Amino acid sequence: MKKIISILLLLLMIVSCKPTAGKNSDIKQTASEYGSQEDEMKYYFTATGNEPFWGLKMGNDNIVFTSLIPGKEKLVFASVEAIKAMDANIKMYKVSNETSTATISIQQLECQNSMSGAISPYKVSIEIKNNSELEAKKIGGCGKYNTDYRLHDIWVLEELNGFKVFVTDFQRELPRIEINAAENRFMGYGGCNAISGSIFYEKDLLRFTKVISTLMACAPGNKEGEFTKALQSTTTYSIENNRLTLSNPSAKLLVFKKVD
Structure with missing residues (x-):
């Protein structure tokens, strides 16, 4: 009899320890x-x-x-x-x-x-x-x-002030920005120096503010200055076909491609 009770207790322990992963969604909802x-x-x-x-x-x-x-x-x-x-x-x-x-x-x-x-x-x-x-x-x-969650990604520059850009326009690679929509911050590479800063977001309004960069000397003809000036002149944006377009009332300034 004791042996039977022991077996039953063991079975109960196995059932109670069964993983519950299937009951919980892999997507965790955060709340504030x-x-x-x-x-x-x-x-x-x-x-x-x-x-x-x-x-x-x-x-x-x-x-x-x-x-x-x-x-x-x-x-x-x-x-x-x-x-x-x-x-x-x-x-x-x-x-x-x-x-x-x-x-x-x-x-x-x-x-x-x-x-x-x-x-x-x-x-x-x-x-x-x-x-x-x-x-x-x-x-x-x-x-x-609530900052547009679609901005939360890494974006590599394709166009600057209406013209397609090439690696030869910069130090060693194309400029890129990584936007953290949850913290309203960004960081990246300006084409010569590392850059970072904050973003100001309202509905249909986006500004890149408090931009800072490292102080590496850039080769003549490097378009980093043109890039960072355009970035800080941005007031509006659109996202379509994995492209982020930054503009102001005067012109389309920057076009980025989303990268994984």
């Missing part, structure tokens, strides 16, 4: 106070606030407001174009649906979460009301733009 990684890929701007708790997700298709406010637990609005202030980096969105209206203001101003203490680069103010209410409820919080 602004939502999941999936939210950050779908929505270009996310914001949160306290007292009462609320959340805001803004995408190209819709704007989603959630809260603990009675009657405003979840409101979905169609996306609209921003109304921009002339004298400050403030964007205003006036939205409405069949039950509610809201005015959302996003200001580029350092903002601290009143509970977590986390610092965000944007201050958000919202005036929201149901159509049956006479006065709008005013709430505030902090937010951030």
Whole structure:
């Protein structure tokens, strides 16, 4: 009898130790106070606030407001174009649906979460009301733009100021940049020196800032200076067919090819 019990216990131990890899997805979802990684890929701007708790997700298709406010637990609005202030980096969105209206203001101003203490680069103010209410409820919080995840890669230069580039235009190889979209930073090779810096991202806006490089002397005719000047003149971008095109209102500046 004892032998049978021992065998049963051994079988139970084997079953309980069975690997559970099949139960868990290989894709790990990360989350922050602004939502999941999936939210950050779908929505270009996310914001949160306290007292009462609320959340805001803004995408190209819709704007989603959630809260603990009675009657405003979840409101979905169609996306609209921003109304921009002339004298400050403030964007205003006036939205409405069949039950509610809201005015959302996003200001580029350092903002601290009143509970977590986390610092965000944007201050958000919202005036929201149901159509049956006479006065709008005013709430505030902090937010951030979610950098386009498609930028997160290594890009090698193909065109500079409208002309195809060749290795002979630079020191030993073509310029390249590696963009870290999660940290809003980049690093790479300018055609002679190593370069690095930060990126400033808003919806449809991309700038390369705080660019620094090593101080190696470059051969005459090297186009590194032309390349870094174009990089720092960028304001907009597009991604298509594994190509990253950087431009400003005056011209197409740089075209990169995605590499693995």
